[in-house]
Amino acid sequence: MVVSQTPREVVEELARRLAREANKAYASHFRQILKVLPAGLGAEGFHDWLASLDEKGMKALAAQLEQVEGKPRPHFVSALKRARAVVLGEKPLREMPSSFPEALRWAIERASLSVRTLAGASDVKEKTLWGWLAGRQLPSSRAAVEKLEEALGLPQGALAQRLSRWGRQKFGVHDKRHRRFTQAFLRLAARARYGVPWSDLREAERKALLREDEERWGRSSNRQLRTSQAVKTPYRLPYEAWPERAQVEWRGYEAFAAAPQRSRQRAERVLRGEEVAARPVRETTLTRERQMLERFYGYCRNELGLEPGLELLTRVDLVESYLAWRWRRYDEDVHPLTKTETGFIAFLKKLHGPQGYLRAAGYETRLEEIKALEKRLARAGVDETPGYHAVEPLLETDDPLYWLVEGLKLLLLELKGLVGDLRRPAFPASKKLQQEALALYRDAVLWWALTAHPLRAKHWYGARLDLKASRQGEDFPPGEGHLGREGGVYYLAYRKREFKNAASKIFKAYRDDDLIRFPLQDPEHPHLSLEVDGKVSLNELVHVYLVEVHPRLLGGGSAGAAPLFPRLESETRLRAAVSQRSAAVAALPGVPAGVLPFGPHAFRHVVATAIVKTTGSFEAAANVLLDSIEMVARHYARFAPADRYRFGWRAYGEALRRKE
Incomplete structure (x- = not known):
């Protein structure tokens, strides 16, 4: 028959251990904890309660004891810390906290070491240890953490595995354009590929990662080459710099194009006899269209000295000279015609169309001439640089x-x-x-x-x-x-x-x-x-x-x-x-x-x-993207002809097996 202990017996057992392993004075002070135990705390939960006490909780108990005894007991908190260290020393490693600062504090108390003693045993500066304990910084070297594990009597990796993300390190990154990406890449690659922080990599490993990162920036798309070769001086004319008349015209177009279906705004415009777009455009589309005009107006004012206004969009010769000017900024080996230009032409087609804004605003439209220009451009070939x-x-x-x-x-x-x-x-x-x-x-x-x-x-x-x-x-x-x-x-x-x-x-x-x-x-x-x-x-x-x-x-x-x-x-x-x-x-x-x-x-x-x-199914991808099969096949899924051929035969073979 097992006889359960009382809280007094548990406290006495711990006091005897303190007398043996520390000194009798600590044991005597610790026994006074019986006077301030929380109501209802039993012997079974005593060890867990003691292990959970932090410095603030211990000081609160000391204040209660002072009220009970009528005088302070200066060494009571030290005795509690010693007793807590004994309890923690018996705790299995699976109870070690998950965050590095708390795990380090737990391990120090479990080993009954002071921070100063640990600093001497591990060759880690005391100031650095205090910074780690407070969470103000994290270690940047796995070797230093392994020395801590050895000094604290912990299995290898007990602390290091709590540092998947290592502290701030010096990477020697000089390229400011991609500094943040490169720093993250080097830190993560060191951990993912070698299992150590950057500071612990061998010189050859560091050079390999730096070389890999440097090489990635040499892979440029045609779109990126065009951007890098464009004239550096800005030519866009921001909306805020447009003359008042051009701004009024744009606000009129916004009201015409963006009035939502079945909205009061749309109904009121129709009742007033004002025109509305057959299909309202989204705010992001309006922003993109305004940016197209900012570039076109910038060319017209800065290169030709023309005052911005919608009437400029009715001059097809002006549109042609704008496109030619854009293309002259690029080297001979860079394809000049991209979706940027064809998107501008599509915008012009919408403005010049039977239900477009130019007709509604009273301007002469030239839809057929715009369509003819579009056909000529199509024969030149558009570089549809993919978005991936x-x-x-x-x-x-x-x-x-x-x-x-x-x-x-x-x-x-x-x-x-x-x-x-x-x-x-x-x-x-x-x-x-x-x-x-x-x-x-x-x-x-x-x-x-x-x-x-x-x-x-x-x-x-x-x-x-x-x-x-x-x-x-x-x-x-x-x-x-x-x-x-x-x-x-x-x-x-x-x-x-x-x-x-x-x-x-x-x-x-x-x-x-x-x-x-x-x-x-x-x-x-x-x-x-x-x-x-x-x-x-x-x-x-x-x-x-x-x-x-x-x-x-x-x-x-x-x-x-x-x-x-x-x-x-x-x-x-x-x-x-x-x-x-x-x-x-x-x-x-x-x-x-x-x-x-x-x-x-x-x-x-x-x-x-x-x-x-x-x-092998475009339909499955279209369902996930909530888009049409045609759109997925045209823009999103990278599926080579050989893959289509292979999946076609696979589908046929699976159908035959089901038939059998």
């Missing part, structure tokens, strides 16, 4: 999506090195490291969502969270935002009108405000749950992100619809963040050479190509 140049090396592999998923895992491991447990993150004390950890958590969630649901960029930088509708730990509808929760599962939600191709047959059965939902937890989806030091799901990370990360990034002050990804509310910022994180893909072992920084739109190319290469 940066990820082209990935698209040549059998499963391009594999690299995005592995890059995500590397980002999550780096995040783990900053915050410990991804589900219960401990953010660094250093303000700089804390901001870095918060941004990385946000970007990892964004990267994962992009991989699982490759929507267009505007769906991410325009995503909102309705703070009035959302409730912590409970289900909630998206409200005015784009994130909801149902049955404990988060989902993205967008209205039909928020899709670029909302007028296509893909969305024909939906009304403008109907929601299209994208779940963040689905057992049938192959990439919503990953093995990253144990299985973790996107749904779990989104919950932590909303509860702990998002409020800190937002900084308070917002009561309505807040950005779902704070500080990434513009396409430029979103593209910059994704491009920097894409270094994780370039850093992977075995990745094809030449991967360049890529933005959110590249995810659509990679996902579409991966699905088509795996299934």
Whole structure:
């Protein structure tokens, strides 16, 4: 028969150990803890309670004891620390905290060492150790961490595995254009390929990574060559510099072109007898069209001295001279005609068309002449440089999506090195490291969502969270935002009108405000749950992100619809963040050479190509991208004729086997 202990017996047992291993005075002081034990604390939970005490808790107990005894007991806290170290020494390594600062503190207390003693035993400066313990910085050398493990009696890797992301290091990067990408690439590649931080690499390994990074920038597309060879002096005339008449004309075009279907604005214009576009254009299209005019007007004023205005668009000879001037800026070996020029011609066709704005504004139109110019340009041949140049090396592999998923895992491991447990993150004390950890958590969630649901960029930088509708730990509808929760599962939600191709047959059965939902937890989806030091799901990370990360990034002050990804509310910022994180893909072992920084739109190319290469079906890729089969075949999926041939025979063979 086992007789359970009382709290007094447990305390006495620990006091005797203190008397043997430290001194009798500590034992005597420690016994006084019986006077201030929390009510209801039993013998079974005593050791866990003592192990959980921090310095603040110990001082609070000392203050209680002083009230009970009527006088201070100066050595009581020291006795508690000694007793806590004894308890921690008996703790198994599996109870070691997940974040590096807490794990180091735990190991020091478990070994009953002072920071000064540990510094002498490990050849790590005492000041440096205090910085690591406070979370103000992280080690930049694995060798130093291994010395700590040896001095603390820990198995090899016990501390190092908590440093997937190593501290700030000097990389010797001189190229300012791609500095942030290169620094991230070198740091991540050192860890992913060699298992050590940059500072511990051998000289040959460093040179190999630097050479690989330098070589990637020599792979330029025709579009990039054109940009680099263009005249450096700016010629664009910003909208703010247009004369008042040209600005009034543009505002008139905006009202004509952008009045939404079935809106009051559109109805009122029609009732007043004013013209409206047959199909309203989106805000992003308006921005692109205004930029076309800014370039054209800049040429007209700066090169020809003409005053900007819509009447200039009625002069086909002027349009021809503008195109010729653009092309003269490039070398002979660079193809001059691209989608930039053909897009401008398409804009002119729309303006000159039977339902275009030039006719509605009273200008003479020249649609047939514009069409004739378009045919002449077509005979010259358009360089349709694809939008996937940066990820082209990935698209040549059998499963391009594999690299995005592995890059995500590397980002999550780096995040783990900053915050410990991804589900219960401990953010660094250093303000700089804390901001870095918060941004990385946000970007990892964004990267994962992009991989699982490759929507267009505007769906991410325009995503909102309705703070009035959302409730912590409970289900909630998206409200005015784009994130909801149902049955404990988060989902993205967008209205039909928020899709670029909302007028296509893909969305024909939906009304403008109907929601299209994208779940963040689905057992049938192959990439919503990953093995990253144990299985973790996107749904779990989104919950932590909303509860702990998002409020800190937002900084308070917002009561309505807040950005779902704070500080990434513009396409430029979103593209910059994704491009920097894409270094994780370039850093992977075995990745094809030449991967360049890529933005959110590249995810659509990679996902579409991966699905088509795996299934042989353009329709399957079109379903995921919510686009037409023709659009996917023309713009997104990289599927060579040989692949089509092979998959055709494979499909035939599978049909024969089913028939048998």
